[in-house]
Amino acid sequence: MPKKITPKKQQQIIDCWEDGLSYTKVAKATKVSVSSVRKVVSEHKETNEQSYDYPIYAQILKPCPNPRIIMIYFEGDKKNFAKCVVRAGLNYPAGKTIQVKKVETTNDELYRAV
DSSP states (O other): OOTTOOHHHHHHHHHHHHTTOOHHHHHHHHTSOHHHHHHHHHHHHHHOSSOSSSOEEEEEEEEOSSTTEEEEEETTEEEEEEEEEOOTTSOOOTTOEEEEEEOTTOSSOEEEEO
8 A cells, every 4th residue: 555645545545436436536536646546446456355356147138229238237136237348249138147347447337248
């Protein structure tokens, strides 16, 4: 961790980042450098029990007009859906289970197919 950043400031950085702000926006909001934000977030990812790198399973709800986007849902809850970026031209039928990873750089619930 950067030496001059207090635990309170570190928590503020993590809270902003988990709310979906980019590193640059977190840096501006917390008045620290972008490299310090990256270090704090990186350390948080390593020590946090929730893993950000493991894929999760989702089911396809429906395609979107954009051929690179599909709507997905988790654990049978069709009301809790999100967008997923996929390869264009492949067949993604509704109900099929796929592995996805969360895209961390957006404010929206956005995932990418693995």
